[in-house]
Amino acid sequence: MSQPASWSVLNPDSLYSRVRRDRTAAEYDYWRTLRPVADINSEEDWTTLCTLLYRDTGLSKGILTRNFGALDTLDRLPRLKALIAETYLLDLYHLSIISKAIGKAPTELQEEDFLWRSLDEDLMALFTPSRPQQLLPGTRTINNTIADTIASVKNLAAPQVPDPWGKPTPEPEDGPTPCEDPAATMRSLPPADDAGRVSSLFVEPLPDDRLNFSLAVDQATGVLLTDVLSQAARTRKTNQANAMVDQLLDPVSLTVNSLLYRASDVDDAPVFHPTTGILTEEAAQTLQDMVTQTLDMDAARDAETPQHDMTHPIRCCVIGRDWTCRWPGCNAPATHLDGDHRINHEDGGPTRADNMVMLCRHHHNRKTDVQATYLLDPVTGDVYWHFSDGTYAVDLAAGPLAPRKKNWVQTYSQRAARAREYAARKAAAEEFERYQADQEPRPAPQPYEPVLVRHRAPPEEDPPPF
Known part of the structure; x- marks a missing residue:
């Protein structure tokens, strides 16, 4: 007789698992006890509240903010909240990882119920075991799952935007898996001052006399730079920061493979990159134009x-x-x-x-x-x-070629239709609300009545002396 699916961290035969569950349950009880003090409707200053809690608990403002935010996030994920209340599968550390990852979604998207329903659905799929003694997903898998969900909603519900490199969008073709040697194309990239691209470089002096460089580029360029720096670090046997400096000051020739994965049998299938995750439609199209080899x-x-x-x-x-x-x-x-x-x-x-x-x-x-x-x-x-x-x-395997992710890709196109329907219903509802507001009778204008305002004249000032 086969064993039922289960999580290794909930093994009732393990002393460590039992102690973990008791600790997690006590942790949630503790933070629920503290939480009423952090009433979001309170007029008391948040810093003052944190100071009072620090006085009584020794917990810093950063920890208080992180864990209260994690509990707020959990309240918007009812199925996951019920799972945690029943099993205590996830502690507040994992919950804070989820909250931080969701916080990376655009602010306006975080107000959409559709996003939260999709997140709840995908997180429940992630945290439903399919094997006995299944390992709890790691932080990278959790972050990737949430990022993929956000991308699936954001990409499909958002209006089309111009290509960041200023190129016309070609007709879609059967997707690549994977592309090879994009480094050779780096020399053909548009110049940095190309009006079609938005890049920024910020240089900040640090107190220890070092300089901090912050570079923001479009996603397609960022993917290529990431792969080039990763290969440069591997070739030079150093970290990526040193490899970037060395490559700028003393460049060497590199052969770089940049991998893209896309299902060829699913309409509107997303394009995955090993370190970036799901790419935007614009970045995916730009990189697909550089494909030199397609692998089955x-x-x-x-x-x-x-x-x-x-x-x-x-x-x-x-x-x-x-x-x-x-x-x-x-x-x-x-x-x-x-x-x-x-x-x-x-x-x-x-x-x-x-x-x-x-x-x-x-x-x-x-x-x-x-x-x-x-x-x-x-x-x-x-x-x-x-x-x-x-x-x-x-x-469990977590890549786009794994069975679980393949099943998720199948729902991607279905979510596309649902996202567009949701956006259309929301727009129609807002338009109807505006129509109703226009139809409401306006109060009759009041007749003009002059008002006499009495006031005292200020006392005369003494004339200035000669």
């Missing part, structure tokens, strides 16, 4: 090479399925990680997607040292981690 991920999924290292198509397929390091709790993006053989290559394990996962170097070494082993479901991409104490946990 279905073919790559079944492809095999006798070599130890994955071919480029196989690697793209595994990255698109895994999206991050598959070690439990690791959020390192998969684009520059190691491809690990579940069955070692020297033991006869094939270099094929159903025998490979992406692991960061640190966790790859832990697996090589047999500190943990895993099984890989060849269909779903789920990884079953087995630990030395005899327990196990399941990590």
Whole structure:
């Protein structure tokens, strides 16, 4: 008999899980006790309220603001709120991550009920287990899920805007998966003063005599710069900040692969980038124009090479399925990680997607040292981690090629229609309200009545002396 789906953090047989649940329940009770003091309708100054709470609790204004904001966010997600009240699956730390991610949505969009219903729907899908002992999604997966939901509502409900590079929008074509070597196109980018693009550079002196550079560019340019800097850091074996400085002062030739993933069998399917997530329609179209190679991920999924290292198509397929390091709790993006053989290559394990996962170097070494082993479901991409104490946990693939994300993409076009219908109904309702306001009888004008205003003349001032 198969075990029912469950979360590993809610394991009733684990002392740590039971203690965690009790701590989380007490944490919510504690903050609900504090919360009435933070009445948003109170006329008392927020800083003063925080000072009073700090006096009695020792909690800083930042922590108070973060956790009260998280509880406010939860109140707008009724299904998730009911789940937490029943199971205490998420603590306030995870709830603050959700609140912060939702806060990145445009202010006007945060006022739309449609967005909150969509967020509640997608978060419930994320926090509904499908395997026994399933690992809780990591922060990157939570952030990506919320960002994808916001993008699906924002992109589909928003009016079309001009291309930031000033190019006409071409007719849509079957989408790319993935594109290769956009670095060669960097030389052909429009100049920085092109009127069609909006970029800004801000330089601020810091107290320690350093300079802070802040650069804002359109999303398409930002994606390319991100990929170039990531490759530059890997080539120079340094971090991205140092790589950017070195590349500006002492440029070297780089070969960069920028990956885009898009379903070819779903109308209006979104375009995913490994570090940016869902791209805007304008950025997606701009980058699609640069595509030099289109890969069939279905073919790559079944492809095999006798070599130890994955071919480029196989690697793209595994990255698109895994999206991050598959070690439990690791959020390192998969684009520059190691491809690990579940069955070692020297033991006869094939270099094929159903025998490979992406692991960061640190966790790859832990697996090589047999500190943990895993099984890989060849269909779903789920990884079953087995630990030395005899327990196990399941990590679900989170990339656009994973079954769960594929199902989400199927609903993307459905949400497009719902978003447009919602926007149309809202516009019609607002127009009807204006019509009703115009039809309401206006009060008759009052007859003019002169009013006599009496006042005392100011006393005369003494004449100035000669």
